[in-house]
Amino acid sequence: MTATATIVTGEPRAAEPAGRRFDWGQPFVYLIALVIAAVAVGPVLYVFIGGFRTTADLNANPAGLPDPWTMQNWVAVLSAPRFWGNVFASTVLAVATTVGVVVAGIMAAFVIARYSFRGREALYTVFAAGLMFPLTVAALPLTLLLRTMGLHGTYLGVIIPGIAFALPTTIIILVPFLRAIPAELEEAAVIDGASRLGFFWRILLPLSKPALVTVGILAFVGSWNGYLLPLLVISTGTLPQELWPLPLGVTQFSSQYSQDTGAVLAYTSLAMIPALVFFLAMQKQIVGGLTGAVKG
Numbered sequence: 001m002t003a004t005a006t007i008v009t010g011e012p013r014a015a016e017p018a019g020r021r022f023d024w025g026q027p028f029v030y031l032i033a034l035v036i037a038a039v040a041v042g043p044v045l046y047v048f049i050g051g052f053r054t055t056a057d058l059n060a061n062p063a064g065l066p067d068p069w070t071m072q073n074w075v076a077v078l079s080a081p082r083f084w085g086n087v088f089a090s091t092v093l094a095v096a097t098t099v100g101v102v103v104a105g106i107m108a109a110f111v112i113a114r115y116s117f118r119g120r121e122a123l124y125t126v127f128a129a130g131l132m133f134p135l136t137v138a139a140l141p142l143t144l145l146l147r148t149m150g151l152h153g154t155y156l157g158v159i160i161p162g163i164a165f166a167l168p169t170t171i172i173i174l175v176p177f178l179r180a181i182p183a184e185l186e187e188a189a190v191i192d193g194a195s196r197l198g199f200f201w202r203i204l205l206p207l208s209k210p211a212l213v214t215v216g217i218l219a220f221v222g223s224w225n226g227y228l229l230p231l232l233v234i235s236t237g238t239l240p241q242e243l244w245p246l247p248l249g250v251t252q253f254s255s256q257y258s259q260d261t262g263a264v265l266a267y268t269s270l271a272m273i274p275a276l277v278f279f280l281a282m283q284k285q286i287v288g289g290l291t292g293a294v295k296g
Contacts (some may be wrong), residue, residue, distance in 0.1 A: 006148070044272065058261045075133060083267065085242035085248035087274075093245055094157055094223040095228070098161040101219040103210055105170035110200060113178035114186070120223030131169030135161075136146035137229055143232055153237015158230055158245075162223055170215040177211040178204065217282045224275040227251075246271040 050058060051073050053066040061067075077083050087147065088107040112124050135142075142161060145238040151157035181204060206211075236242055241252055250271050254264045 016109050031247075032074060044276075047265050047272070048269045049280055051262060051269045053262050053265075055259065055261045057264075063290060070262075073260075073262040076263055076272070077267045077270055082242045082249065082253075083270070084269075086244060086246045088269075089155070089243050089249075090245040090247075092155060093162070093226075094220050096155070096159045097162040097166065097223040098216050100159065101121060101166045102216050104163060105167055105174055105215055106208065106212060108167070108206070108269045109171050109178055110204065113175045114204075124171070126158075127168045127171040130165075132174065133168075139232055144151035146233060150196050151234060153239055154233075157233040157237075158226075161229060161233075162226065165229075166215075166219045173212050173215050174208070177208060181207055213282065217279065235264050 035165055049066065051071045052071070054068075054070055054072070057064070100181070108127075112120060112127075138161075146152040146157045146161075151160070185203055186196075186199050189203055190196075194202065225247065226245075230245050230248050235248055244252065250264075250268050253267050257263055
């Protein structure tokens with residue numbers, strides 16, 4: 001009894017903060033995670049830090065730290081009109097592609113998820129099969145088609161195929177999410193006098209915000225970092241290099257300033273930063289949208 005009383009009346013042990021425990025029982029898992037993180041983050045850090053080094057310093061010690069640290073490369077890139085022209089082009093392509101993907105994706109997913117018609121599952125299977133259809137396979141027919149339509153060498157020639165190639169992923173995410181919305185909500189909306197379009201605008205769209213944000217972020221980042229499609233459409237057209245998107249601008253800048261390695265690394269870093277910051281800032285929204293899609 002005494003021992004029991006001592007335990008009950010003694011001061012309670014302070015609870016350990018959640019999330020601070022390190023499970024030494026699985027060291028191999030942590031080792032693999034650290035290796036993967038180093039492989040993924042290492043090249044990005046090397047490029048970013050290399051932008052603060054002079055070309056002579058890079059040639060003397062490629063793996064070292066900046067000695068001295070310099071902002072000259074960054075200032076030179078930021079003061080170049082062609083860089084801001086490339087930023088403008090990438091912004092136009094990314095925003096237009098994102099809007100097109102979200103609008104077309106939510107309309108198609110709404111029909112597949114909430115309507116019953118013959119061939120619905122077959123249509124969904126077609127979109128799912130689109131995930132296995134790479135852009136490299138469609139390079140030649142796509143180029144010929146764009147030339148025939150007069151879209152080769154234009155921004156529309158990048159935006160429209162970009163939307164098409166992003167739709168499979170968008171549909172795969174949105175359809176399970178929309179199916180998970182209870183049918184009772186739609187029935188209640190119909191009883192209150194709302195049409196199906198009214199239910200779509202007033203109820204379904206607000207509830208689908210996490211999934212819409214997810215597909216929008218994925219479409220934006222994919223378009224911003226896209227290289228092959230602009231290479232096929234824009235680089236062989238008549239647009240000046242100042243209006244090429246950033247991935248092509250990085251390649252062209254690297255070719256013209258191959259002797260100035262520090263400036264090339266600074267240009268590459270500045271091209272990566274917007275998409276990287278945008279993705280990291282919205283990663284919680286992406287997880288929430290994908291979680292809802294999986295539950296659906």
